[in-house]
Amino acid sequence: MAITMAQAINQALHDAMSEDERVLVFGEDVGRLGGVFRVTDKLQENFSEDRCFDTPLAESGIIGTAIGLAMYGFRPVPEMQFDGFTYPAFEQIVSHLAKMPNRSRGTVKLPVTIRIPYGGGIGAVEHHSESPEAYWAHTAGLKVFTPGTPEDAYSMMRAAIAMDDPVIFLEPKRRYWMKSDTELPVETEPPHKAVVRREGSDVSVFCYGPMVRTAMEAAEAAADEGWSLEVVDLRSLSPLDTPTMLASVERTGRAIVVHEAAQTLGMGAEIAARIQEQAFYSLEAPVLRATGYDTPYPPAKLEEFWLPDVDRILDMVERSLSY
Amino acid sequence: MAITMAQAINQALHDAMSEDERVLVFGEDVGRLGGVFRVTDKLQENFSEDRCFDTPLAESGIIGTAIGLAMYGFRPVPEMQFDGFTYPAFEQIVSHLAKMPNRSRGTVKLPVTIRIPYGGGIGAVEHHSESPEAYWAHTAGLKVFTPGTPEDAYSMMRAAIAMDDPVIFLEPKRRYWMKSDTELPVETEPPHKAVVRREGSDVSVFCYGPMVRTAMEAAEAAADEGWSLEVVDLRSLSPLDTPTMLASVERTGRAIVVHEAAQTLGMGAEIAARIQEQAFYSLEAPVLRATGYDTPYPPAKLEEFWLPDVDRILDMVERSLSY
Amino acid sequence: MADAAIDPREFLPPDEPVHLLDPDGTYHEDPEHPVDLDDAGLRELYRLMLVTRKVDREAINLQRQGQLGVYASCMGQEAAQVGSAYALAEEDWIFPSYRELGAALVRQVDAAGLLHLYRGTWLSDHDPYKHHFGLMSIPIGTQALHATGFAMGARLDNNPIVTMTYFGDGGTSEGDPHEAMTFAGVMKSPVIFFVQNNQYAISVPLEKQTAAPTLAHKAVGYGLPGRRCDGNDVLATYAVTKKAVDRARAGEGPTFIEALTYRMEAHTTSDDPSRYRTQAELDEAATTDPIARMRNFLQQRDLYDSELEDAVEEQAKEVATYVRAGIYDAPHGDPMELFEHVYVDPTGYFEGQREQLRAELDANGEG
Amino acid sequence: MADAAIDPREFLPPDEPVHLLDPDGTYHEDPEHPVDLDDAGLRELYRLMLVTRKVDREAINLQRQGQLGVYASCMGQEAAQVGSAYALAEEDWIFPSYRELGAALVRQVDAAGLLHLYRGTWLSDHDPYKHHFGLMSIPIGTQALHATGFAMGARLDNNPIVTMTYFGDGGTSEGDPHEAMTFAGVMKSPVIFFVQNNQYAISVPLEKQTAAPTLAHKAVGYGLPGRRCDGNDVLATYAVTKKAVDRARAGEGPTFIEALTYRMEAHTTSDDPSRYRTQAELDEAATTDPIARMRNFLQQRDLYDSELEDAVEEQAKEVATYVRAGIYDAPHGDPMELFEHVYVDPTGYFEGQREQLRAELDANGEG
Numbered sequence A, B: 001m002a003i004t005m006a007q008a009i010n011q012a013l014h015d016a017m018s019e020d021e022r023v024l025v026f027g028e029d030v031g032r033l034g035g036v037f038r039v040t041d042k043l044q045e046n047f048s049e050d051r052c053f054d055t056p057l058a059e060s061g062i063i064g065t066a067i068g069l070a071m072y073g074f075r076p077v078p079e080m081q082f083d084g085f086t087y088p089a090f091e092q093i094v095s096h097l098a099k100m101p102n103r104s105r106g107t108v109k110l111p112v113t114i115r116i117p118y119g120g121g122i123g124a125v126e127h128h129s130e131s132p133e134a135y136w137a138h139t140a141g142l143k144v145f146t147p148g149t150p151e152d153a154y155s156m157m158r159a160a161i162a163m164d165d166p167v168i169f170l171e172p173k174r175r176y177w178m179k180s181d182t183e184l185p186v187e188t189e190p191p192h193k194a195v196v197r198r199e200g201s202d203v204s205v206f207c208y209g210p211m212v213r214t215a216m217e218a219a220e221a222a223a224d225e226g227w228s229l230e231v232v233d234l235r236s237l238s239p240l241d242t243p244t245m246l247a248s249v250e251r252t253g254r255a256i257v258v259h260e261a262a263q264t265l266g267m268g269a270e271i272a273a274r275i276q277e278q279a280f281y282s283l284e285a286p287v288l289r290a291t292g293y294d295t296p297y298p299p300a301k302l303e304e305f306w307l308p309d310v311d312r313i314l315d316m317v318e319r320s321l322s323y
Numbered sequence C, D: 001m002a003d004a005a006i007d008p009r010e011f012l013p014p015d016e017p018v019h020l021l022d023p024d025g026t027y028h029e030d031p032e033h034p035v036d037l038d039d040a041g042l043r044e045l046y047r048l049m050l051v052t053r054k055v056d057r058e059a060i061n062l063q064r065q066g067q068l069g070v071y072a073s074c075m076g077q078e079a080a081q082v083g084s085a086y087a088l089a090e091e092d093w094i095f096p097s098y099r100e101l102g103a104a105l106v107r108q109v110d111a112a113g114l115l116h117l118y119r120g121t122w123l124s125d126h127d128p129y130k131h132h133f134g135l136m137s138i139p140i141g142t143q144a145l146h147a148t149g150f151a152m153g154a155r156l157d158n159n160p161i162v163t164m165t166y167f168g169d170g171g172t173s174e175g176d177p178h179e180a181m182t183f184a185g186v187m188k189s190p191v192i193f194f195v196q197n198n199q200y201a202i203s204v205p206l207e208k209q210t211a212a213p214t215l216a217h218k219a220v221g222y223g224l225p226g227r228r229c230d231g232n233d234v235l236a237t238y239a240v241t242k243k244a245v246d247r248a249r250a251g252e253g254p255t256f257i258e259a260l261t262y263r264m265e266a267h268t269t270s271d272d273p274s275r276y277r278t279q280a281e282l283d284e285a286a287t288t289d290p291i292a293r294m295r296n297f298l299q300q301r302d303l304y305d306s307e308l309e310d311a312v313e314e315q316a317k318e319v320a321t322y323v324r325a326g327i328y329d330a331p332h333g334d335p336m337e338l339f340e341h342v343y344v345d346p347t348g349y350f351e352g353q354r355e356q357l358r359a360e361l362d363a364n365g366e367g
């Protein structure tokens, strides 16, 4: 049956709530409206207003109360309505959610899964297309997952909710309508594992979330040029599955990282740093980056020029092969 | 005359306020108390409560009103009392301060200099020893400066205040009491320039802020082992002075980055990524990182084990030389 | 031990919101809230509301035609916006959210420029310094701090201007307006916090937003007078705001105003309000339409005639046409502009990135 | 259009703070605020306050001896803390800031464990689940949201417990308590916001913090009853809190309490208050000492004798000795613990980092 990524996440929330009554879903407009992307559709209807509820318009409030609820024993799955509106909650996420388990020597567990639709490519108005993953991945104490397929969206969401660590769950909003023929429930690899989506021998392309499909398209196009790309879907940005990355680079000798976020200190920086640290002699070319630019996210009519796409990836492939 | 870094910054604020009456200093306890580190000592007394004032306890309020004051035509120099307390202001910094000049096509200029004492090593209680620089350096639209000497503290602060771009000015608090024999005012290199503090031929050590002195000590110790380290003080974390970094690595063939912040997606990641991208054939060893660990900042009694020090730097030097 | 030296009563909202016009146009004089406008001024309020509604409709149409990515209508809130903005002097500043087309039109802001935000041509394309009208602000409530800081600046500079910021009922829950009002209260900044209580934050109704008796009751917690008015009564929103403006200009500090109104359209064009409100509720709301009410009033005063209606229709059409012309198929600018305006001094930035984009454009023949 | 359906008067603080004990110990009965304690209970309040003061003094001494990095004294605030905490049942939860030694001692929290935060042995070293006492929270006001979330959880779980959170006059300016009270009001969460108004946020006096008539006036903006009490009067803080606790437990929702008190010590041991307050002010504050007042009361009631004083002295010494023993020269733990507790499941983390630290320790003979 063909399901979209949004439906897969909706089903994951539904199944998690069915199986464990400690799971709570809340945020702005997640109740009666079912979320602005309908990802929480019918959860309130099916599970009552106690378990899926609208909050006042205050993101720090949403995360701070999620922490209190988790301390009590619930498993909160709060939503931040858009990437750009997570920032009011930054202090609660960075100073408490990420640290409290450690501060308390493990006495306090915070099984909170923060859902965040993120990324660009949908022609949205400003602050609705941000890629804030590097902020979270730099913050010790958080796990950061992002699915690239409907199957992973379902399975990784279930895993995130079941996990006792706090998870930032980044949903690639431009792929909410991406379809897959699959039966739910489905269980894919554990979230901390990177997955090789397409094998190749010339260049490894590391990607995640919205860029998985783009990288697959690039690999297709590259094949026409006679270049064999290996596409690795990272899935987890924290932890990073370094062994899988290294194994791929050891095979291909070349690597490119693709992400929407600005280049400087984006995930590509860490991945490049790790690969050259740990696979120095395997590299035949530097790790290159096909990313967004070091400018604020642009207006909708210009986003196509800003976002990495098949062409930018192929440019980097060509550059990599030129070494 | 011997002055400390704290005194140098105090003098820079004093001189900037004397020369330009649009310069305002405000924040928590900066007025009558003169700041918890006395960096704003006597500014209120000398320039009136209109120009140096205490605010209510609200960091988003401090930065948000700084933006309004800058739009009006002032040059605000707000203080965040400690690194760990900048997070409530994250949204105002990231969504407005960094973006508004761009959003407005340059019509709105925001010459705001945010002073933040940062970093560890002073035995402080938690949330008072954070190194949040990567969050800011990843954010397009901000400049990020951090001095490593009293002279630079003075000169870079003057430059930051004089500049029409928003600047995050990170003051290495463990070096507030570091002394230098110098006459103020002093003008050093422009802030966006990295400076070679010590020339060397074996390994380039890139450092900034609190770690400049540590790196210099490491270079001294390394000399005893017969290793010649080149110490490069980055001074600006955004922009990064890539040409100076590359020139150094092209000379030495080896590089180490030193910072207190957690390793993953710390500045070391970006620096390593750039160096291997742009000086691939010059590298005789991977760029290595002597940094804090990927854990929350530890309690005071354990910080010495967490923070990079001379030994950790020398370990990396040895590892680098082993390639 | 400090004790309540200040009488809280001056800050508490009166029991009833200020209301000067009945739906049928009957005017009730309130000596506390005089309407200091001549006939031309009264007609001007009507004109501005009607133009707002028509341009608003045009924007909705443009969105339906794929010309705007999204649009947040102010239909139903014309009296709240026009009355309040009209009470300001030209040199006073407005710091809007994303729904203040009416306030913008009062200030003669280039409406096409404003709507480029929603088209995505650029993020903002009007000059805030020209009309003293800040950038539209999407992160909820954040602009309240900019208005407060600006007002602090004016006060430091002995400049007798006033700032006004708009936010919504939902916005009152965020930390930023709370901090803004705290600062403004302590600093006695000349700023007016104008809340359009349109009963919803997207789908979330007021009673899920706050348990406060009224939003205006928040003001006492900051030492600000909390005022309420019928937000669909343009004379009330004008008079209440005018009083606050005079007070601020006289150095007596900030005021919080809650205007009771109703969002007659969807939250934005992307929203589906049928999921959370009923037709009956909408029908009820339509009976309090601010524009019909003002027309009734003008008619009662013999200030309304077909000449006025024609003139307003004409102007409305003109602005709408101007907006349509400015927006319709408006080309995007040079993509290379992405690297402009990020820094006043970009030395050291965008290494290689400009060239990358330039090469991509050349390759696609777009350079 | 919704209108004020709720009578705001129930939320506004009465004109005078609740005050039951004069400085000379004279008790004024207030039928609205009965003190439902027997003689043993009254003596217990005194005991707890005195033990708090002595342990507090011990902590200051430990800091002076270099045994703590810093310490935030609660001297002068014993009545505010002890009275309020004593009004809770054992299963109720407290979410403190960093200054609540008194509240912690009421809950029999291991004081040495608590002070390890200030020594820097570990970030927190008491088990919050054992005494229903949350971790000390340094980022101002943030704990108010944890208390609210916890109370929301209790209500969802039909568990009749109550939570109480402490924050300061300065804390009322931050966004987080604002959001916490907004949530609690809407959700009718059983949480008590207990503000110790000790007149200062480090050096910033109350009048620079807010222009509100009183802090308790903030409550009406959230639909919470705002209550005030003499914070140096342990019977008043007890009775006012008890009433709020009963109300919360009965499902009637949250309460905001402002206790008027005074920080008799420096902000922390790192602070130099001579820069911002006078000796005269301190002398004046000393006349309202909460402990002397309670002693006077007990004496008037013939509940005070040298036996009590000796017993309390004895206990105080015991706790102080325990604390000193737990803190003095307390060794740091195994540095390798830095990698523990970061994640429940650390798979994929700390690649090479553990080995790096292990190697460093070995090299230094510390392994």
Ligand SMILES: Cc1ncc(C[n+]2csc(CCOP(=O)(O)OP(=O)(O)O)c2C)c(N)n1
Binding pocket: A028, A057, A081, A085, A088, C099, C138, C139, C140, C167, C168, C169, C170, C171, C172, C198, C200, C201, C202, C263, C267
């Ligand atoms: C910080 C932040 N969080 C969430 C959003 C998403 N959002 C946009 S409008 C809106 C509702 C705003 O309601 P209200 O303040 O009442 O204003 P109205 O739209 O009714 O005019 C929300 C939740 C946002 N723009 N900013």
Ligand SMILES: Cc1ncc(C[n+]2csc(CCOP(=O)(O)OP(=O)(O)O)c2C)c(N)n1
Binding pocket: B028, B057, B059, B081, B085, B088, D099, D138, D139, D140, D167, D168, D169, D170, D171, D172, D198, D200, D201, D202, D263, D267
């Ligand atoms: C978010 C944040 N900003 C700043 C600080 C620094 N700081 C510590 S205590 C304090 C003053 C707090 O005053 P108040 O809330 O009145 O509590 P009190 O210390 O008087 O008990 C400040 C500014 C902090 N801990 N957290």
Ligand SMILES: [Mg+2]
Binding pocket: C168, C169, C170, C196, C197, C198, C199, C200, C201, C202
């Ligand atoms: Mg609204």
Ligand SMILES: [Mg+2]
Binding pocket: D168, D169, D170, D196, D197, D198, D199, D200, D201, D202
């Ligand atoms: Mg205080």
